[in-house]
């Protein structure tokens with residue numbers, strides 16, 4: 221499973237990341253940061269659709285996104 | 301963070317961890333990020349001297365973790381020449397806007413390239429003077445409304461927009477010249493590869509490295525960031541085609 225983290229204080233709400241995401245899971249939230257920008261988010265229920273492709277982070281002019289990827293387990297049981 | 305989880309996108313070390321002053325959606329942010337990522341990946345950060353220019357990128361010295369000289373408006377290629385000749389052991393990077401480079405600084409850029417100075421220049425073309433409020437630049441498209449061309453640029457009075465990377469590609473001292481865009485993920489990846497080439501020709505002492513980045517200025521284009529980004533594809537790229545205009549390394553390999 222992969223996920224993204226938005227650094228909300230760096231986000232300027234430009235929404236360029238929303239059109240970069242092939243899964244179309246990024247949207248504008250209803251939160252404003254301290255600078256008055258309405259920040260982007262991936263709704264919790266959609267995060268499992270994230271593939272960790274980094275498209276959103278590449279498009280972001282403000283380095284406001286961090287992308288995490290978990291390699292698929294190779295058959296081994298991981299729930300220990 | 302689970303144990304196997306990997307951070308696959310992070311800020312490069314060459315980029316200072318501070319917010320920038322750029323407007324929302326301004327692609328100066330992408331251009332300078334690519335520069336910073338390359339400095340980190342190519343191991344150049346410690347050995348780089350940056351020459352910054354006058355325009356919205358004026359505070360670049362605060363954003364890249366390198367020593368810098370601020371050049372007077374348009375004079376960055378002349379300052380970069382001096383820096384490189386004094387310290388030829390250093391990687392010398394300059395970053396200029398289109399008003400700075402193609403208007404007041406036209407003489408400096410032409411002769412720096414023509415002399416084949418071993419420096420790399422990033423040229424951010426957003427078709428306006430961004431910093432001073434959106435006046436017409438030599439790169440403003442025909443018909444484009446700016447504060448000094450309120451009825452739109454008129455080719456019969458103001459001439460046609462200047463295509464810098466083609467012109468630079470014609471000069472004898474140029475080792476690499478290319479135009480890129482950062483309007484989608486595919487173009488951003490290509491832009492980084494091209495910028496890397498413009499850096500490598502300096503490292504190999506092959507001559508002048510030039511990379512033109514088409515970028516948005518949502519504020520002075522009077523558009524939101526998404527519309528401005530669409531304008532890159534629909535209006536800028538048709539007039540400013542993306543591609544490599546000179547690459548001496550390709551000529552050697554042929």
Ligand SMILES: Cc1ncc(C[n+]2csc(CCOP(=O)(O)OP(=O)(O)O)c2C)c(N)n1
Pocket residue numbers: 354355356357373396397398399400401404424426428429430431432437517
């Ligand atoms: C000698 C001199 N003339 C004029 C100015 C005013 N001035 C500052 S920035 C600028 C143009 C910047 O446009 P550009 O290079 O395209 O950079 P951008 O802000 O668009 O990135 C001008 C004319 C100046 N600072 N110094």
Ligand code: SF4
Pocket residue numbers: 223224240241242243244245246262269270271272273274275276277287
């Ligand atoms: S990493 Fe890829 S899939 Fe995940 S949110 Fe970003 S663009 Fe979408």
Ligand code: SF4
Pocket residue numbers: 226230231232233234235236237238259260279280281282283284285325
């Ligand atoms: S691209 Fe970056 S700054 Fe713009 S909305 Fe997305 S996270 Fe925020």
Ligand code: SF4
Pocket residue numbers: 321322323325326327328356426430431516517518519520
């Ligand atoms: S005025 Fe234009 S170039 Fe300057 S920071 Fe704003 S969007 Fe960027």
Ligand SMILES: [Mg+2]
Pocket residue numbers: 355397398399424425426427428429430437
């Ligand atoms: Mg400009």
